[in-house]
Amino acid sequence: MILATHAVVGAAIGRLIPNPLVAFLVGFISHFAIDAIPHWQYRLASMVHRNGPMEDDMVINRKFIWDLARTGLDFAAGMVLSILLFQGTNNLSHISIPLVAGAVGGVLPDALQFAYFKIRREPFTTLQKLHNRAHSKEHLNAFPYGLVWQTLVAAIAVIVSKLIL
Helix, strand or coil: CCEEEEEHHHHHHHHCCHHHHHHHHHHHHHHHHCCCCCCCCCCCCCCCCHHHHHHHCCCCCCHHHHHHHHHHHHHHHHHHHHHHHHCCCCCCCCCCHHHHHHHHHHHHHHHHHHHHHHHHHHHHHHHHHHHHHHHHCCCCCCHHHHHHHHHHHHHHCCCCCCCEE
């Protein structure tokens, strides 16, 4: 899943849970749940695939800077989209902390993968194993279809969140 999808789903959770810590934790868990759904994701040019997913790495070079910019834009788009979907533009002076906590929790497992690639110690090793186990083995590599599917997942999260509260 792209980070924007994880952010919107996490924000939908944060909208329903008034406690920021709980919203963050449930958003974090949601990451693994929606990663289990077959999806498309963009390729990271700095990613090096080796003898199995626990051996993968990210090389810090010019390609990494490009990947960092792309994932940063993806994250920012997800946060802005989350705030606009759940708060609109009328109340931007007071952004909901649980909403942001849920969105950040939803995105964090992907960021922690980089920590695993560079540190390869606990708790990152266990988290990476969980991430690999939860992640769908089936990928929707056809770009428009995979992105449409993710949009549908995010839309369902938004609709359910708005129906409940």
